[in-house]
Amino acid sequence: MSRNALSLLLMVAITGQALAAPRYNFGRVPTPEEIAGWDIDVRPDGAGLPPGQGSVKQGQEVYANACAACHGDKGEGKRVEGAAP
Numbered sequence: 637m638s639r640n641a642l643s644l645l646l647m648v649a650i651t652g653q654a655l656a657a658p659r660y661n662f663g664r665v666p667t668p669e670e671i672a673g674w675d676i677d678v679r680p681d682g683a684g685l686p687p688g689q690g691s692v693k694q695g696q697e698v699y700a701n702a703c704a705a706c707h708g709d710k711g712e713g714k715r716v717e718g719a720a721p
Protein backbone atom coordinates (compact mmCIF):
# COMPACT_ATOMS: atom_id res chain seq x y z
CA MET A 637 0.00 0.00 0.00
CA SER A 638 1.33 3.42 -0.91
CA ARG A 639 2.12 5.90 1.80
CA ASN A 640 -0.68 8.25 0.61
CA ALA A 641 -3.27 5.47 0.61
CA LEU A 642 -2.22 4.48 4.13
CA SER A 643 -2.52 8.10 5.32
CA LEU A 644 -5.97 8.36 3.77
CA LEU A 645 -7.10 5.13 5.39
CA LEU A 646 -5.83 6.33 8.76
CA MET A 647 -7.61 9.70 8.38
CA VAL A 648 -10.91 8.01 7.51
CA ALA A 649 -10.58 5.65 10.48
CA ILE A 650 -9.83 8.51 12.92
CA THR A 651 -12.59 10.76 11.55
CA GLY A 652 -15.13 7.94 11.64
CA GLN A 653 -14.34 7.33 15.29
CA ALA A 654 -14.67 11.02 16.15
CA LEU A 655 -18.06 11.28 14.45
CA ALA A 656 -19.59 8.32 16.26
CA ALA A 657 -21.69 9.86 19.08
CA PRO A 658 -20.45 8.60 22.44
CA ARG A 659 -22.97 6.92 24.75
CA TYR A 660 -22.53 7.47 28.48
CA ASN A 661 -25.86 5.98 29.59
CA PHE A 662 -26.83 8.87 31.83
CA GLY A 663 -28.59 12.20 31.46
CA ARG A 664 -31.39 13.00 29.02
CA VAL A 665 -32.09 15.29 26.11
CA PRO A 666 -33.05 18.75 27.43
CA THR A 667 -36.52 20.05 26.62
CA PRO A 668 -36.90 23.12 24.37
CA GLU A 669 -38.15 25.03 27.47
CA GLU A 670 -34.95 24.18 29.37
CA ILE A 671 -32.79 25.27 26.45
CA ALA A 672 -34.76 28.53 26.19
CA GLY A 673 -34.08 29.13 29.92
CA TRP A 674 -30.33 28.71 29.40
CA ASP A 675 -30.23 30.82 26.25
CA ILE A 676 -29.45 34.07 28.04
CA ASP A 677 -26.77 35.54 25.77
CA VAL A 678 -26.79 39.33 25.48
CA ARG A 679 -25.01 40.85 22.50
CA PRO A 680 -23.03 44.09 22.57
CA ASP A 681 -25.84 45.86 20.69
CA GLY A 682 -28.27 44.91 23.48
CA ALA A 683 -30.06 42.15 21.54
CA GLY A 684 -31.16 39.43 23.96
CA LEU A 685 -31.94 41.75 26.85
CA PRO A 686 -35.37 41.54 28.43
CA PRO A 687 -37.61 44.58 27.95
CA GLY A 688 -36.36 47.38 30.17
CA GLN A 689 -36.82 51.01 31.05
CA GLY A 690 -34.90 53.97 32.46
CA SER A 691 -32.18 56.30 31.28
CA VAL A 692 -28.41 56.59 31.53
CA LYS A 693 -28.84 59.20 34.26
CA GLN A 694 -31.09 56.88 36.30
CA GLY A 695 -28.58 54.08 35.74
CA GLN A 696 -25.76 56.28 37.06
CA GLU A 697 -27.75 56.88 40.25
CA VAL A 698 -28.48 53.18 40.70
CA TYR A 699 -24.81 52.37 40.09
CA ALA A 700 -23.60 55.03 42.54
CA ASN A 701 -26.01 53.80 45.23
CA ALA A 702 -25.88 50.05 44.75
CA CYS A 703 -22.64 49.12 42.98
CA ALA A 704 -19.88 51.72 43.39
CA ALA A 705 -19.13 50.65 46.99
CA CYS A 706 -17.53 47.48 45.62
CA HIS A 707 -16.89 48.21 41.94
CA GLY A 708 -15.51 51.76 42.32
CA ASP A 709 -16.89 55.04 40.96
CA LYS A 710 -15.98 54.15 37.36
CA GLY A 711 -16.11 50.36 37.53
CA GLU A 712 -12.38 50.18 38.19
CA GLY A 713 -12.86 47.74 41.08
CA LYS A 714 -12.09 48.00 44.75
CA ARG A 715 -10.95 45.77 47.59
CA VAL A 716 -13.91 45.06 49.88
CA GLU A 717 -13.62 43.24 53.17
CA GLY A 718 -15.58 39.97 53.07
CA ALA A 719 -16.16 39.97 49.28
CA ALA A 720 -14.75 37.34 46.95
CA PRO A 721 -11.34 38.36 45.50
Ligand code: HEC
Pocket residue numbers: 698699702703704705706707716719720721
Ligand atom coordinates in the same frame (compact mmCIF):
# COMPACT_ATOMS: atom_id res chain seq x y z
C1 HEC B 1 -20.82 43.83 48.11
C2 HEC B 1 -19.99 44.12 46.97
C3 HEC B 1 -20.63 44.24 45.59
C4 HEC B 1 -21.67 45.04 45.23
C5 HEC B 1 -22.47 46.03 46.09
C6 HEC B 1 -21.88 44.81 43.82
N1 HEC B 1 -21.00 43.88 43.35
FE1 HEC B 1 -20.84 43.18 41.44
N2 HEC B 1 -19.41 41.92 42.02
C7 HEC B 1 -18.86 41.85 43.28
C8 HEC B 1 -17.86 40.80 43.29
C9 HEC B 1 -17.01 40.39 44.51
C10 HEC B 1 -17.84 40.27 42.00
C11 HEC B 1 -16.98 39.11 41.48
C12 HEC B 1 -17.73 37.85 41.74
C13 HEC B 1 -17.01 36.66 41.21
O1 HEC B 1 -16.15 36.80 40.33
O2 HEC B 1 -17.34 35.56 41.64
C14 HEC B 1 -18.82 40.99 41.23
C15 HEC B 1 -19.07 40.74 39.91
C16 HEC B 1 -19.90 41.52 39.13
C17 HEC B 1 -20.08 41.35 37.71
C18 HEC B 1 -19.40 40.33 36.86
C19 HEC B 1 -18.12 40.91 36.35
C20 HEC B 1 -17.40 39.94 35.45
O3 HEC B 1 -16.32 40.29 34.99
O4 HEC B 1 -17.89 38.82 35.25
C21 HEC B 1 -20.97 42.29 37.31
C22 HEC B 1 -21.47 42.53 35.90
C23 HEC B 1 -21.36 43.03 38.49
N3 HEC B 1 -20.69 42.53 39.57
C24 HEC B 1 -22.24 44.05 38.47
C25 HEC B 1 -22.71 44.68 39.61
C26 HEC B 1 -23.76 45.68 39.60
C27 HEC B 1 -24.48 46.16 38.34
C28 HEC B 1 -23.94 46.04 40.89
C29 HEC B 1 -24.95 47.04 41.42
C30 HEC B 1 -26.35 46.82 41.06
C31 HEC B 1 -22.99 45.30 41.71
N4 HEC B 1 -22.27 44.48 40.88
C32 HEC B 1 -22.85 45.42 43.06
C33 HEC B 1 -19.17 42.62 44.36
C34 HEC B 1 -20.21 43.51 44.40
